[in-house]
Amino acid sequence: MKIQNSKNKNSIIIGPAVAVDTLIFTIRDGKLMVLLIEIGSGPYKDKWALPGGIVQLNETLDEAAKNVLKKKAGIKDIYMEQLYTFSDLKRDVRGRMISVAYFALVNSDEFNLKTMDYYSDIEWINVRKLPKMAFDHKEIINYGLDRLKSKIEYSNIVYGLLPETFTLTEMQNVYEIILGEKIDKRNFRKKILALGLLTETKKVKTGAKHRPAKLYKFKKRELVFTK
Amino acid sequence: MKIQNSKNKNSIIIGPAVAVDTLIFTIRDGKLMVLLIEIGSGPYKDKWALPGGIVQLNETLDEAAKNVLKKKAGIKDIYMEQLYTFSDLKRDVRGRMISVAYFALVNSDEFNLKTMDYYSDIEWINVRKLPKMAFDHKEIINYGLDRLKSKIEYSNIVYGLLPETFTLTEMQNVYEIILGEKIDKRNFRKKILALGLLTETKKVKTGAKHRPAKLYKFKKRELVFTK
DNA sequence: GCAAAAGTGTTGAGTGTACACCCATGC
């Protein structure tokens, strides 16, 4: 291993700097949205970027990503996983920067725009209609979208996008929005219920001018693979 | 974005150093092996580690990983992909070091021990019987093993472990070694041939004291998903 | 009573799994 000898644990090594960028998805108004910040100055002025920050010496990547979510968007206790590490030499024109991308899911009921009014330049943006993006963040978003599409097919991560209780139709809508295609209602319900990940609550969702729908909840709100 | 302003593209930023570590699998003697280096000095003396190196300012992570393969093991033009980025604060006692792990497959026909006689301390080690490992490299290997197990089920990456031409039994053996379980011969052949990724060559493998086996080859030696 | 979404079963096609015997060769 070609690691330079050093008695100082915080020694400076001349190499690429490391950032985390967080890709936060939610469903709003029947669309898949991603949280973006508009850049106010510098070479990327007026372009949009994922919330991110430099990784400090005393934090792991997971911690750095959590700190970004908390500081920039007031979000905590959500589903998050590492996505991929991007390292093109020219991905940031200001200098050599490696970015470890994280992928997170929130549900828009618990987390709404008011939580982050402090940031005038942070917004949910439709992932299918992205504005001009800074760095390689468009690529990161597309990579994350692929991960999301495949992972909802073989795991229960969709819980991250749903509130505590929800109807099967609401759940089906989330699948349709992400996959971009209609799903047969009877087959969807049969399959989801057969997985045994949900429990019926005693409640129903009333108020709409049609038959009330049963409300379900996940037995466990943690990642489970289903295949 | 909290990236510090700088007019010098190679400015020094005080943050974690970045290394790549490469996890190179092959099949030898009917076992799944991984390429390891025995460390000769320092706090990890006599422990084993994945081949790795510090990421330079002028190389991407993919390039850094390729350079490690070439310099440390004389390997090039093989299947390789990024695995995961590890960042525990104490993963290297000598200082803060983030490691981007890469995952590679070679077939032991084209690449044998003689290629790397220069390194007396580099060896193929049975992945199920690992020696004392340095850093968090045992964790990295287990993570890579999981990736390998799942990816051979939904892609053609097994080509990376096979020579140019091979028999279906040889291919089945690779699956059995990786998955650690017996597979039914007829079902395996039916399924693999139905994927349409292989072409029959006109040749057979003779010399054994039984009926000669047809030799097959992959139509394309590049990653294809099969599900 | 009517509009609107909730809820529910069956059938046919295709896929996956279990299982046993003959074939070609070397010695």
Place this chain on the structure above:
DNA sequence: GCATGGGTGTACACTCAACACTTTTGC
């Protein structure tokens, strides 16, 4: 001629996809 691995087919279970009508509510 016999030991060794190569090569093949069928039947059953299961999963997936297609498809239409009745129920409960709000207005």
